Amino acid sequence: MYTLYHFPHSQHARRVVSLMELAGIPYQLQHVAMDEGEHAAPAFLARNPNHQVPVLEQGDFRLWESNAILRYLCEQHNLDAWYPRPARQRARVDQWLDWNQCRLAPTVVDIVLHSVFLGDQGDPQVIARGRQALPERLAILEQALADSAFLAGDTPTIADLSVASNITQLGYADIAVSGHTAPWYQRMLALETAAT
Ligand SMILES: N[C@@H](CCC(=O)N[C@@H](CS)C(=O)NCC(=O)O)C(=O)O
Structure with a gap:
């Protein structure tokens, strides 16, 4: 199960949610209260020193940068239509x-x-x-x-x-x-x- 650190108004988080929904990948969202500065707090900075959502977690694997996350999910789930191999x-x-x-x-x-x-x-x-x-x-x-x-x-x-x-x-x-x-x-x- 993936956990996506997320904020509802984030376009960068939105694209990852879109792929997971469209590809039927199970995930849970972890809300980051950016309006309260949670993204700049030490606990979140430990997940992403750039103080930005999204962050994807899968066990002890952690990944930031939304487009890198998209590519990773495609590789993990063989989503060749979403990220063609040729x-x-x-x-x-x-x-x-x-x-x-x-x-x-x-x-x-x-x-x-x-x-x-x-x-x-x-x-x-x-x-x-x-x-x-x-x-x-x-x-x-x-x-x-x-x-x-x-x-x-x-x-x-x-x-x-x-x-x-x-x-x-x-x-x-x-x-x-x-x-x-x-x-x-x-x-x-x-x-x-x-x-x-
Ligand atoms: N290049 C990053 C950009 C992420 C990004 O800018 N996230 C915004 C929300 S849409 C953010 O967390 N901003 C808070 C900040 O930069 O302090 C990605 O694609 O994931």
Whole structure:
């Protein structure tokens, strides 16, 4: 049985829950009260020195970084559809996983953390930086989804789960996707609804 250290508004935790639900992997959630600073307390720092959720635990094995957790679960449970083995297909999934962490996520955090979760403490300059970068990021998604139902082909992979969790997060700031990205996102939501 896996334990996932989790916070309900975390896009990084959400993508892991999505995979476990969709793949039927048994797990339990351990709520981390981030709104009370539990993620910065010594007990949690011992689990993840980065003071971040999610953290996956399985016996004495502990893993942080959401995309590493997704890959680990796919390997452990032979989820080849979610993380295909052929080198080029896997590389395409990895490309989007890395793009999500390096390109989309910082922009989403700039906007959503600062305009929603930090309230009065949010930095308007950071929000402006995020809003300026967002159209370029969304255009890249839009281009990818113009001729493909999912990011790495005709079927969903962990890349879609990872990116979709950030699109959900943008919804907190009332930002919705359009064009080809909108039906893709609806497909992702429908998958998750069907699994829960
Ligand atoms: N790269 C990490 C990012 C995790 C992350 O940023 N988690 C946020 C919640 S969505 C967090 O715990 N933030 C608290 C902090 O950074 O102190 C991952 O993919 O797991």
